[in-house]
Amino acid sequence: MSRLPxxxxxxxxxxxxxxGLQRPRLTQKSNSDDLLQREVSFNCPxxxxxxxxxxxxxxxxxxxxxxxxxxxGTGSSPSDRGGFLHESQTPRAVGDTGGRRGGxxxxxxxxxxxxxxxRGIAVEFLSLTDRGDDPEMxxxxxxxxxxxxxxxxxxxxxxPFTGHKIDPPSRSVExxxxxxxxxxxxxxxxxxxxxxxxxxYKSKLIRGFCHLYDGQEAVAIGLETSITKKDAIITAYRDxxxxxxxxxxxxxxxxELMGRRAGCSKGKGGSMHFYKKDSGFFGGHxxxxxxxxxxxxxxxxxxxxxxxxxxxxxxxxxxxxxxQLFEALNISAxxxxxxxxxxxxxxxxxxxxxxxxxxxxxxxxxxDYVPGLKVDGMDxxxxxxxxxxxxxxxxxxxxxxLEMDTYRYHGHSMSDPGSTYRTRxxxxxxxxxxxxxERVRKLIFSHELATASELKDIEKEVRKEVDDAIAxxxxxxxxxxxxxxTNVFVKGFxxxxxxxxxxxxxxxxxEVKAILP
Amino acid sequence: MAAxxxxxxxxxxxxxxxxxxxxxxxxxxxxxxxxxxxxxxxGRISGRLSGRNLITxxxxxxxxxxxxxxxxxxxxxxxxxxxxxxxxxxEMDRDPRVCVMGEDVGHYGGxxxxxxxxxxxxxxxxxxxxxxAENSFTGMGIGAAMTGLRPVIEGxxxxxxxxxxxxxxxxxxxxxxxxxxxxxxxxxxxGPGGVGRQLGAEHSQRLESYFQSIPGLQMVxxxxxxxxxxxxxxxxxxxxxxxxxxxVLLYNLKERIPDEEYVLCLEEAEMVRPGEHxxxxxxxxxxxxxxxxAKTLVxxxxxxxxxxxxxxxxxxxxxxxxxxxxxxxxxxxxxCMRTGGIGSSLRAAIIDNFWDxxxxxIMCLSxxxxxxxxxxxxxxxxxxxxxxxxxxVEQLCQ
Numbered sequence: 001m002s003r004l005p006x007x008x009x010x011x012x013x014x015x016x017x018x019x020g021l022q023r024p025r026l027t028q029k030s031n032s033d034d035l036l037q038r039e040v041s042f043n044c045p046x047x048x049x050x051x052x053x054x055x056x057x058x059x060x061x062x063x064x065x066x067x068x069x070x071x072x073g074t075g076s077s078p079s080d081r082g083g084f085l086h087e088s089q090t091p092r093a094v095g096d097t098g099g100r101r102g103g104x105x106x107x108x109x110x111x112x113x114x115x116x117x118x119r120g121i122a123v124e125f126l127s128l129t130d131r132g133d134d135p136e137m138x139x140x141x142x143x144x145x146x147x148x149x150x151x152x153x154x155x156x157x158x159x160p161f162t163g164h165k166i167d168p169p170s171r172s173v174e175x176x177x178x179x180x181x182x183x184x185x186x187x188x189x190x191x192x193x194x195x196x197x198x199x200x201y202k203s204k205l206i207r208g209f210c211h212l213y214d215g216q217e218a219v220a221i222g223l224e225t226s227i228t229k230k231d232a233i234i235t236a237y238r239d240x241x242x243x244x245x246x247x248x249x250x251x252x253x254x255x256e257l258m259g260r261r262a263g264c265s266k267g268k269g270g271s272m273h274f275y276k277k278d279s280g281f282f283g284g285h286x287x288x289x290x291x292x293x294x295x296x297x298x299x300x301x302x303x304x305x306x307x308x309x310x311x312x313x314x315x316x317x318x319x320x321x322x323x324q325l326f327e328a329l330n331i332s333a334x335x336x337x338x339x340x341x342x343x344x345x346x347x348x349x350x351x352x353x354x355x356x357x358x359x360x361x362x363x364x365x366x367x368d369y370v371p372g373l374k375v376d377g378m379d380x381x382x383x384x385x386x387x388x389x390x391x392x393x394x395x396x397x398x399x400x401x402l403e404m405d406t407y408r409y410h411g412h413s414m415s416d417p418g419s420t421y422r423t424r425x426x427x428x429x430x431x432x433x434x435x436x437x438e439r440v441r442k443l444i445f446s447h448e449l450a451t452a453s454e455l456k457d458i459e460k461e462v463r464k465e466v467d468d469a470i471a472x473x474x475x476x477x478x479x480x481x482x483x484x485x486t487n488v489f490v491k492g493f494x495x496x497x498x499x500x501x502x503x504x505x506x507x508x509x510x511e512v513k514a515i516l517p
Numbered sequence: 518m519a520a521x522x523x524x525x526x527x528x529x530x531x532x533x534x535x536x537x538x539x540x541x542x543x544x545x546x547x548x549x550x551x552x553x554x555x556x557x558x559x560g561r562i563s564g565r566l567s568g569r570n571l572i573t574x575x576x577x578x579x580x581x582x583x584x585x586x587x588x589x590x591x592x593x594x595x596x597x598x599x600x601x602x603x604x605x606x607x608e609m610d611r612d613p614r615v616c617v618m619g620e621d622v623g624h625y626g627g628x629x630x631x632x633x634x635x636x637x638x639x640x641x642x643x644x645x646x647x648x649x650a651e652n653s654f655t656g657m658g659i660g661a662a663m664t665g666l667r668p669v670i671e672g673x674x675x676x677x678x679x680x681x682x683x684x685x686x687x688x689x690x691x692x693x694x695x696x697x698x699x700x701x702x703x704x705x706x707x708g709p710g711g712v713g714r715q716l717g718a719e720h721s722q723r724l725e726s727y728f729q730s731i732p733g734l735q736m737v738x739x740x741x742x743x744x745x746x747x748x749x750x751x752x753x754x755x756x757x758x759x760x761x762x763x764x765v766l767l768y769n770l771k772e773r774i775p776d777e778e779y780v781l782c783l784e785e786a787e788m789v790r791p792g793e794h795x796x797x798x799x800x801x802x803x804x805x806x807x808x809x810x811a812k813t814l815v816x817x818x819x820x821x822x823x824x825x826x827x828x829x830x831x832x833x834x835x836x837x838x839x840x841x842x843x844x845x846x847x848x849x850x851x852x853c854m855r856t857g858g859i860g861s862s863l864r865a866a867i868i869d870n871f872w873d874x875x876x877x878x879i880m881c882l883s884x885x886x887x888x889x890x891x892x893x894x895x896x897x898x899x900x901x902x903x904x905x906x907x908x909x910v911e912q913l914c915q
Contacts, residue, residue, distance in 0.1 A: 234660075266697035273695040282663055283696065287687050293653040294688060297660020304616065304642060304666060327650035328657060334648070487698040488733050490756035 150176045153447055159376040159405075161386065164364050166371035166400070169389040173381040177449045179225070181458075183380050184440045187217040188459050190241040191437060192466045193250060194410070197240065197257060200470065201414045206257045209286075210271050212410040213241040215378075218436035219344055219404045220245040222383025223312060227391060230307065234282040234295040235314035237272035238344075238408075242314070246281035248274065250469035251476075260476035267479045268487070280309075289315060289322030292341065296328040299339035299399075310338040310394045312387075318349025320363045329399060333370050336398040340390045341367070343403045344377065350412040351421045364403035377404030378434040407434065592775045598768040600742035601631045604749035605669065607778065609639060612667065615753055618645040618658055619671030619708075628673050629709060629768050655681035655706070659688045659758075662702045667753060675710030675762065676722035689758045690733035705752040707761035711802055711852055712900050714766070718888035721896075726858045728760055729830050736829040737783055738762040738801045742772040744827060747781030755783055762829070764802045786833040788840075792822030795846040795910055798837060798863060800826045803850045803901060810906035819910055829859050837863075838871055845876040846913050850901055855883045880909050 152174045161168035194214040200206045213220070216238070223233065224245040235242050240253055248264060256263025257271055265273050265284075272286040282298060285291040295313025302309050319325065320343050332339045343363040347354050354361045364372030371393070375386040383404060390400050407430045411418025418427070432438075444450050595603070609615045617632055623646040626633035636644040647654040651672060658668040672678040678685065685706065692700050712721040728736060735757050739745035745763070752759035789804065790811060799807045804825050811821050822840055826833060841847055847867060849860040860881040867879055882901045889899050 232664075264697065265695055265699070268697055269695040275696040275699050277696070277699040282660075282700075283692075285688070287683055290656060290683055290688060293656025293684065294660035294663070296653070297657030297662075298664055300657055301661040301664040301666045304661070305664075324650075324652040324656060327648070327653035330648055331650065331653060331657065335645070487694050489735070490693060490701045 150178060152176060153180070153443075155381050155443060157376060157379050157382040157385070159379065159382065161382070162364070162374040164362075164367070164372035164374075164401075165369075166373065166393070168373055169385050173385045175381060175384075177447070180440060180444055180447075180449060183221055183225075184437065184444060184455065185458050185462065186221050186245070187380070187437045187440065188462045189250075189465065190214070190217045190220065190244055192459075192462050193240065193244065193253065196466050196470060197254075198410065198414065200254075200257065205474075206271065206414075207259075208270055209237065210257070210414040211238040211412065212414070213238050213408070215409040215430070215435070216344060216346060216404075216406045217241055218380040218383055219314075219342075219377050219406055222380045223342070223387045225380075225384045226387035227312070228309070229279040231309045231391070232280040232282055232295070232298045232302070232311040233314065234291050234298060234311065235284070236288060236291055236316060236319065237284070237286055238316070239272070239274045239284045243274040243276060243281060243284075246276050247279040248276050248281070250466060251472050254470050254473035255476045258473055258476075259478065260473060261479050261483075262473065262476035266483065266487075268483065289319040289324055291315065292319070292322070292325045293328040295341070296332045296337060296339045296399075299332060299337040300335065303335070303337055308395065310340055310391050312340045312342050312390075314342045314344055316349060317343060317345040317347060317354045317361070317363060318352070318357065320345075320366065321358055326366075329367055329370055329401075332399040338394040339399045340387075340394050341399065341401045343401065344406055345403050346406050346408045348408075348412070348421060350416065353421065362403075364401050367399075367401045370399050370401055372401035372403060374403045374405065377406030378430075378436045379439060380436055590773060592773045594771060594773045595742060596768065597739075597742045597745050597763075597770045597772075598629050598631045600746040600772075600774060601739075601749050601763070602633065602635070604746035605632065605753075606635060606638075608750055608753040609635070609643065612753075614665060615667045615669065616643045616645065616661075617669045617671065618647055618654055620647055620649055620673050622646060622671055627671075629765075631768075632671070651677050651680040652684060656684040656688065658704050658706075659684055659692070659702055662704045662758075663692065663700045667703045667705075669705045669707065669753060672706065672708035674720050674722075674765075675708045675724045676719055678706065678708060678724060679722075679727070682727070685728065685734070685758075685760075686731045690731040693733055693757075701756045702758045703753075703756045704758045705749075705761055706758065707749075707752075707763060709763045709765040709768070711762075711764040711766065712884070712889050712896065715891055715893055715896055716765070716889075717891050721889035723853045723858075723884070725762060725829050726853050726856075729859060729862060733758065734830065735759045735783060736762065737827055738764075738829055739827070740764070740767060740801050740804045740825055742770060743774045744781055744787060744825075746774060747779055748783065748827070750778075750780045751783045754780065759783065762801060766802055784828045784831060784833055786827050786836040787825040788822075788836065789825050790821065790823040792820040792844070794820045794844060795822065795848055795913055796837070796840040796844045797821050797823045797848045797850060797906070797910070798826050799823065799850040800829065800859070801852060803852050806901060806903050807850050807906055810903035810910070813903065813907050814910055817907075817911075819914060821910060826863070832863060832866055834866060834870060837867065841867060841871045842874050845874055847875065847879045848906070848909055848913055849879065849881040849883075850906055851881070851883045852900055853883055855881075855886050858883050877913050880913055882906060882909055 153176065154172050154174050157171045157173060160171050191214050194212040197206060197210060197212060201210045220241045223242075227233075229247065233242060233246060240257075243253060243264065244250070251262060252264040253274065255261070256265055256267060256269060256274060259267045259270065261267055263269070265275060269275070269284065273284040275281060275283045282294065283291065285294070292313050292315055295311050298313075299311040302311060315322075315325065325341070328339075329341065331337075345354065345361075345363055349357050360366060362374075364374045366372075373386055373390065376382045386402055386404075390402055393400050409418075409427055409431060441455060444455065445452070605615075605617065609617075617635065619627075619632075621628050622632040623636035623641060623644045625646075626636075632644060636646075655670055655678070658670040661668050672681070689702050689704060689706070692702055710723055710725075712723075725736060725738070728734060735752075735755070737748050737752065737759060739748045739761065748761060752761050789808065797807050797811075804823070807821075807823055811823060814821050822844055824836060824840055826837070849863055851858060851860045853859045855861075860883045864879045864881055867875075882905055884901065885899050887899060890896055
C-alpha cells in the first residue's frame, strides 16, 4: 500500500474528531480507504444554499501545518497551511484559495458543508442556525479546544487593560494560526466592503445615510470570536461590519444598501437597519442611544428565559451622554442583567471631539457602580480577551461596561469629509501606527504563518468577492410597490391592495379584524 | 319597564366619585371550562356556548331580550380596575412569557391597583418594579419583545409616556417594518390618561392624538369593565404593539361580567345604543356623557345611535359605515383636543368613505385646545358636557 501522507499518522487528528460528526442527523459518507475523501454533510434548513464538495473545491491533499512552516505545503493560500476550527468560530467551507465565504467556484445549493478533518483545512459552515442550535457540534464547550493539534500562539496586547472597580484580565491572549489568518481575512473583507460602499455611495447607488466602519473592524471581529450566535449584539447605525461578523452575507448587505429586494430587510430598512434575527443581531438603529435600553431589554429576556447568554449593546462616544443609557444601566444593575455595554470610542461624535462633548471622557468609568474596562479597540486580540472576560463576568454578576479605544478613518457618514474637525495627519498617523489589519499582518509575519504574497492573494480574493457580491446585488430588483404596505403590522394587516383605492390601509381597510392566536 | 331597567343599569355605571362602590369580595379567577367565547360587538356569540344566556352588552340596549333581564344573573360583578387585573392575570397564567413592567406595579400593587396581588403570585421577575425611567424601561420592554417575551408596559399616567415617545414611535412601531418582518413587537403599553378630578395640566393629557400617526401601532380605548378585560386580553395576545388607553375616572365603574373566558376583537366598535336619527361616535369617558345626554334626547324625542368606537387605530369603518348609512348624520364626541385629535381623523375617514350618505356636515365635539386648568369649574368646561351634546344633536337634526 502506498505510504499515506505524514499527517495521517498523527493520532490526534482522528481522536480529536468530535462526536458531533457521528450524530444521526449528519449523514456521513466515507471512502474507507481514502480518508481524504471523508465527507460529512448535513442539512441546514435556514441557509443560503451552498454545496461544496471536495471535488468541486478542487482540493488536493496538502500538508497540514502543525508547527513552523514546511516546504511540503503545496497550496498557495494560508488556509492550506492548516487551519483548524476553533470552538468560537463559525465553520465554513474553504476552498484551496482560502476565504471565509467560500468565494470559490461551485456555489450551489443549500447547506452541505465539507469537513476535512484530516487535511488541515479549515472548514466552515455557512449555517449559523445550525451552529446556534447545537454549539457542541464541533467540540466541547471548552473554548480552548482545538480541532486537531494546532499550536497556540500567545500574544501580549500592546496596551494593558485598565479596570474600573474590577481586576482587568491578563494581557496575554492565546490564539492559533488559523484564527489569526481568519482575522486577517475577515478584517480585509470588512475594510474592502466599506470602501466599496464608499464608491457606491459616490456613484449614487447608495443614498441617504451611510456610516462606515473602516478602522473599527477589530471590535466587530474580536467580539464575535468570543461569543456564540445565541448571544445578542445590538448596535447603532454603524452596523455593516457587525452584520457581516454575525453571519450576514455580502450580497444581502449590498442589496440592502442599494434598497433591493435581496437585502436583509428586504430593502425597506437601509443602511441603518440591518438585522439578522437567527444569529442574534438586533440591529441597526438610527436614533442615537435608543438601542441601549433595547439591548438591556434583550438581556432581560435572556435572564427571564434562563438562556445563559449575554447581550452586547454597542454605542458610541456620542451616545454615551444619553440619559436613557444611564437609566438602562441602573435598571440592569438593579436586576443583575447579563448586559454588557460596549462604548466604541472613536473620539468623535460626528463633528464634536469627545473632550468637547463629555466632561468625563473616561467612558468606562461612567458606570460608577458598574465595573468597566478600557480596551485597545484597534487590537483584535485585546478585544477578544475583553469580550470573553466580560461575558464570564456578566453571566455571574450583572452589567459591565467596555470602552473600546478605536478610530474611524472615514468621516461620521458619507456626507462628512471627516477632515474639518481633525487633521489628515492624525488620520494617517493612526493608520500607520494602530491599524488593526496591519497589526495582524505583522503578527502573521512574525510567527511566519504566511508570506506576503499569500496575504496579497487573500486580499485579491477578498476584493474579487466584494466585487462579485456588488454585481449580484445590482442585479437584484427593487421591491415590488405592494411591499410598501407589507410588514407594517403582523398578521395580515395592511397587505391588501384594493382595486379601487391604492391605499388600503388605515380607515379604508377591508379586513376588519384579525384572528388572535 | 324596559326603559327604567335600562336607566337603572345606566345609573349604576355612572361616574360618581363620592359614592363608594363596594366591590364584591375578590373572587379567584373564575374556573374556565377551557372554552373561549368570542363575542362580537353586536352581541352575536360564536363558540361552543352559543346557546347559553349571556349578557353580551355592557349597557342594556333598547332591544333588551326578556330572558336576559330575568336571568339569575350569571357572571360576577367587579370594578373596572379589577376587570383589567383579571384579564392580565388570566393571560399571565396562560402564557409564561407575559410580564408586567412599570412603576410601582409590584410591591405597591399598582397606583390604581390594577396589578395588585400579582407580584406575590408571579414573583419579581414577572411583575417588575422599575425606577422612574420611562424612556429606558419602555425601550427595555421593546427589546425584550424582540426576543419573544410579551411585556405589558404600564405608564403610571399616560402623560409620562411622552418621555418614551422615541422608543414607542421608532422602535416599537417601526421595527417590524424596517427589519423586513424579522422582528415582531408584541408589547402592550397601557396606562390611564384623560382629564381627571383637578389633577392639573400635566397629568390630564390625552395622548391618543400623538400616537395615532405612528405607523405600526394599534390603539384601543376601554370604557367598561367588560370591554376592559376583553381588550386587555386581546391586546396581550396580539402580535402587534397595542396601546391600551384607560381613563383615570373610569377605574371604579362596576359591572357584571361573564364568568367564561372571553376575548374581544381589537378592531371592532361597540354598539351601545341602536337608533335612527343620528350616529354619535365616542370612546372612553365621553361614552358616559353621551349616554347621559341620550336620556335627555330620548325624552325630547330624538333617537340617537351611540357607538363606542373602542378601536382608535384602525377605525372600525364597517360598523361606523353601516350606522352612517342608516342615520345620515354624524356627531363625534371625544375627549381629545380639537386640533389633530382622533375626531379630526375620524371625520376625514368618514368623509372620504361615506360622503354620499351624509345629510349634514359631521359635527365634532372635543376638548378645548387649552392645557387643563386646575380650577374645577374651568376643568369642567374643558371637556364636553352632556348639555353641549344635546345642543349639537338638536342642531344636527334640524
